[in-house]
Amino acid sequence: MKGHQLLEQRLRAPLEEHEKLLLPRRWQILGDLVLVNIPTKIAHLKHEIGEALLDLYPRCKSVLWDKGVRGSLRTPEIEVIAGSGTRTVHKENRCKFALDASRVMFSAGNFAERVRMSTVGSNEKVLDMFSGVGQLSIPMAVHARPQSIAAIELNSVAYRYLRQNIRLNNVDGIVQPILGNCAHVTPNDQFDRVIMGHFDACDYLRKALRSLAPEGVVHYHEIVPLELMHKRPYARVEQAAQALARSADLLGTRKVKDYAPGIAHVVVDARID
Ligand SMILES: C[S@@+](CC[C@H](N)C(=O)[O-])C[C@H]1O[C@@H](n2cnc3c(N)ncnc32)[C@H](O)[C@@H]1O
Numbered sequence: 650m651k652g653h654q655l656l657e658q659r660l661r662a663p664l665e666e667h668e669k670l671l672l673p674r675r676w677q678i679l680g681d682l683v684l685v686n687i688p689t690k691i692a693h694l695k696h697e698i699g700e701a702l703l704d705l706y707p708r709c710k711s712v713l714w715d716k717g718v719r720g721s722l723r724t725p726e727i728e729v730i731a732g733s734g735t736r737t738v739h740k741e742n743r744c745k746f747a748l749d750a751s752r753v754m755f756s757a758g759n760f761a762e763r764v765r766m767s768t769v770g771s772n773e774k775v776l777d778m779f780s781g782v783g784q785l786s787i788p789m790a791v792h793a794r795p796q797s798i799a800a801i802e803l804n805s806v807a808y809r810y811l812r813q814n815i816r817l818n819n820v821d822g823i824v825q826p827i828l829g830n831c832a833h834v835t836p837n838d839q840f841d842r843v844i845m846g847h848f849d850a851c852d853y854l855r856k857a858l859r860s861l862a863p864e865g866v867v868h869y870h871e872i873v874p875l876e877l878m879h880k881r882p883y884a885r886v887e888q889a890a891q892a893l894a895r896s897a898d899l900l901g902t903r904k905v906k907d908y909a910p911g912i913a914h915v916v917v918d919a920r921i922d
Pocket of ligand 1: 721722723754756759778779780781782784785801802803804807829830831832845846847848
């Protein structure tokens with residue numbers, strides 16, 4: 650049986666046909682929280698939907714209506730619709746992420762990218778310019794064991810969780826958390842690899858490439874219309890490299906997830922000489 654059919658079965662209130670069609674078809678389990686996006690046309694059913702999901706996932710403590718993220722700090726807009734509590738420890742790929750889902754974002758759709766980042770960086774000096782709670786730095790540190798990762802985060806709440814996650818995963822010797830704007834606090838050093846996991850990353854491309862050692866690799870993220878995904882993001886990397894009298898070599902472009910109809914979250918890997 651599909652997720653929305655299970656949900657429909659658990660709902661106590663009888664539903665109109667048009668309400669059934671709008672029921673959420675998927676949700677995210679983050680630690681012991683359920684996050685669900687509910688169409689506003691059935692907002693009146695939010696508590697019933699919340700209770701039904703709690704019924705479906707008895708080990709979860711609360712259900713949160715995920716209304717999206719706001720601003721460049723990607724602050725979540727969340728409403729608790731069943732149970733209580735928004736803090737959790739999410740476990741995946743042998744990593745632990747402590748977080749408060751009402752204050753910091755953690756995207757289920759980026760799972761494959763988090764796993765991919767756990768396979769690169771061995772013995773390297775890495776810079777993570779937008780580290781969040783350590784979504785990409787922690788798996789890399791746990792599995793690939795770089796020499797060091799300078800992990801920068803501007804939002805003090807996310808930074809607090811980043812520090813907690815470094816301790817939780819025993820990677821204090823690898824990840825150095827830095828609070829501040831990467832435009833100003835990036836260490837004056839040469840890195841083998843720079844991660845740019847943020848949708849405003851294009852504004853910081855020159856900064857990133859200046860920090861890359863010759864033959865270093867950048868992972869540049871962008872939100873882009875599907876028809877431009879193999880052109881625009883890499884063209885921006887190439888332009889930034891040329892502006893610094895360096896050259897770029899495309900290693901690959903991959904879709905991290907569908908972001909909206911016709912829009913993709915894409916990551917470009919490029920070597921900068
Ligand atoms: C979308 S989250 C992504 C976290 C992680 N990189 C990932 O891919 O899952 C982006 C993070 O960058 C932080 N951020 C935004 N602008 C920043 C800046 N100028 N310097 C450092 N961090 C910044 C935000 O606070 C947020 O936590």
